[in-house]
Amino acid sequence: MMTHDIEEILVSKEDIEAICKSLGDQITSDYKNKKPLLIGLLKGCIPFMSDLVKHIDLYVDMEYLSVSSYHGGIASTGDVKIKKDSDISFKDRDVIIVEDIVDTANTITTMLELFKNRGALSVKVVTLLDKPGGRLKPYTPDYIGTTIPNKFVVGYGLDYNELYRNLPYVGILKKSVYTNKES
Numbered sequence: 341m342m343t344h345d346i347e348e349i350l351v352s353k354e355d356i357e358a359i360c361k362s363l364g365d366q367i368t369s370d371y372k373n374k375k376p377l378l379i380g381l382l383k384g385c386i387p388f389m390s391d392l393v394k395h396i397d398l399y400v401d402m403e404y405l406s407v408s409s410y411h412g413g414i415a416s417t418g419d420v421k422i423k424k425d426s427d428i429s430f431k432d433r434d435v436i437i438v439e440d441i442v443d444t445a446n447t448i449t450t451m452l453e454l455f456k457n458r459g460a461l462s463v464k465v466v467t468l469l470d471k472p473g474g475r476l477k478p479y480t481p482d483y484i485g486t487t488i489p490n491k492f493v494v495g496y497g498l499d500y501n502e503l504y505r506n507l508p509y510v511g512i513l514k515k516s517v518y519t520n521k522e523s
């Protein structure tokens with residue numbers, strides 16, 4: 341069973357629901373009378389983006405870019421690849437990047453630069469999870485669901501070797517799962 345691979349639940353289904361409501365309310369209030377462009381970074385953003393938008397009471401555009409820096413493993417390679425780009429214009433748009441996690445900040449700092457270069461009026465970041473202990477670059481997200489310790493986590497969009505994205509919570513993966521496979 342997939343759930344047997346989880347050592348500890350860090351952010352429960354109920355926590356996630358409360359976080360989505362709180363962040364959605366904040367964004368609704370901060371972007372009053374605006375029409376933000378929400379950009380989800382695939383694949384990890386899918387459950388979070390889907391739950392978050394239900395709590396944003398604004399007209400929004402939704403778009404997705406596929407980027408990857410982990411390439412399946414447990415550590416960022418630092419090499420952020422755009423696997424599927426967008427063909428819509430970001431010019432003069434209020435962009436909100438939707439992330440499942442900010443860890444080293446390699447991905448998000450690369451994306452911020454990209455969107456600014458493409459003429460966005462403003463670019464902010466909402467992340468479900470912030471892991472400041474993992475940073476390789478200084479960066480603080482604008483909207484943070486919750487801060488987590490420097491452990492490898494999976495679930496609710498986050499994967500190990502493309503698995504565990506469908507867990508309804510965020511949990512710490514047992515070390516035995518990846519040490520057996522990677523040693």
Ligand code: PRP
Pocket residue numbers: 381382383384385407408409410411412416439440441442443444445446447448498499
């Ligand atoms: C994960 C996650 C973030 C990024 C954060 O994506 O979804 O986009 O890593 O890590 P960083 O701050 O160290 O850059 P990943 O590259 O694993 O692709 P995925 O979303 O398809 O799993």
